[in-house]
Amino acid sequence: MSKLNWVMGVVLSLGFSVGHIPAVQAQKELNLYSARHYQTDEALYSDFTKKTGIKINRIEADDNGIIERLKSEGDKSPADVILLVDASRLWRAQMQNYFAPIQSPYLEDRIPTNLKAAKEARGVAWYGFSTRARVIVYNKANVKPNEVDTYEKLADPSNAGKVCTRSGAHPYMLSLVGSLIERNGMVATQAWAKGMVANMARNPRGGDTDQIKAVASGECGVALTNSYYYARMLLSTKPEDVSAISKIGFIWPNQNAGGVHINISGGGVARNAPHPKEAQEFLEYLATDSAQAYLANGNNEWPAVTTIKVDNVALKNMGSFQVEKVSVADMGKNQIAAQKLLDQVGYK
Ligand SMILES: [Fe+2]
Numbered sequence: 001m002s003k004l005n006w007v008m009g010v011v012l013s014l015g016f017s018v019g020h021i022p023a024v025q026a027q028k029e030l031n032l033y034s035a036r037h038y039q040t041d042e043a044l045y046s047d048f049t050k051k052t053g054i055k056i057n058r059i060e061a062d063d064n065g066i067i068e069r070l071k072s073e074g075d076k077s078p079a080d081v082i083l084l085v086d087a088s089r090l091w092r093a094q095m096q097n098y099f100a101p102i103q104s105p106y107l108e109d110r111i112p113t114n115l116k117a118a119k120e121a122r123g124v125a126w127y128g129f130s131t132r133a134r135v136i137v138y139n140k141a142n143v144k145p146n147e148v149d150t151y152e153k154l155a156d157p158s159n160a161g162k163v164c165t166r167s168g169a170h171p172y173m174l175s176l177v178g179s180l181i182e183r184n185g186m187v188a189t190q191a192w193a194k195g196m197v198a199n200m201a202r203n204p205r206g207g208d209t210d211q212i213k214a215v216a217s218g219e220c221g222v223a224l225t226n227s228y229y230y231a232r233m234l235l236s237t238k239p240e241d242v243s244a245i246s247k248i249g250f251i252w253p254n255q256n257a258g259g260v261h262i263n264i265s266g267g268g269v270a271r272n273a274p275h276p277k278e279a280q281e282f283l284e285y286l287a288t289d290s291a292q293a294y295l296a297n298g299n300n301e302w303p304a305v306t307t308i309k310v311d312n313v314a315l316k317n318m319g320s321f322q323v324e325k326v327s328v329a330d331m332g333k334n335q336i337a338a339q340k341l342l343d344q345v346g347y348k
Helices: 003-013 041-052 063-076 087-095 105-110 171-184 186-199 208-217 227-235 239-246 276-286 289-298 313-318 328-333 335-344
Strands: 029-034 055-060 081-085 127-139 222-226 248-251 261-269
Touching: 029 063, 029 276, 041 055, 041 276, 041 289, 063 081, 063 087, 081 087, 081 276, 087 171, 087 261, 087 328, 087 335, 105 276, 127 171, 127 208, 127 227, 127 289, 171 186, 171 222, 171 261, 171 328, 171 335, 186 335, 208 222, 208 227, 208 239, 208 248, 222 227, 227 239, 227 313, 239 248, 261 276, 261 328, 276 289, 328 335
Parallel strands: 029 055, 029 081
Antiparallel strands: 081 261, 127 222, 127 248, 127 261
């Protein structure tokens, strides 16, 4: 018996006629490659599915894992949407041709010009959906706030032996340096990097939370961190975090000197997206009022859509601040120059 005849036989013996088998409706879906791995994002995805009927298949990895996967899958990649963290990574993914630029009047209207890729004839490669700031924390017993209230002051000889940062090769540092190149020029930024290396309390190592803890312990006098790590610690009720926070001062850098450095988490449609329509629908959903508030709040970030207010105790306690005018697209493109400059001064 052929396979088809066998199936027909089973169908008929069950009492159905072939003509009455209901057509299975193809479920709309999209494949999301996300470097965001915050538990609170779950609710965001299920809300999208509820609103649109589009199922989300998620691949989660860190940024390098996502990029490696896209590289090995090549043109056959099933990715529809790519979400990455930090402008330098988004820019690199754009240069490696992982995005299909999109034309979306809605996203164009919602996301400010300084928080997205440059507009090309084919559209925009990626959009920022949440923002974070690179801030300064200091040990209250050893350092006075006016000694460390700008990025530039951290490289001043008066702060010798006090400064800690994560590796200069990390995208968070490359983007900051990329921004300083826009603000102060190459020569001044190289001198700054040299001053930073001279002022290190220890060789760069660890993540941003490690810098905060080392400031609390007194190993470092002053350090750089992304704002959400500090906010997370502010909200923590763990005794060791409460104790650490009590020893630390917090600064919005450069308030009268160009503003605090801002970065994004963001994303775009993948170049060979099998479901480009659904992918764009998802990105547009991320820019809606409710998704924006939720997305930002979940990781103690700010919405990219600036009219939306977030009800977050930690961010409220950190107060208001002036942000830089440099666009994330410009700091992204400066990262190669930034890396070169850091290598030249031995910034590990
Ligand atoms: Fe981070």
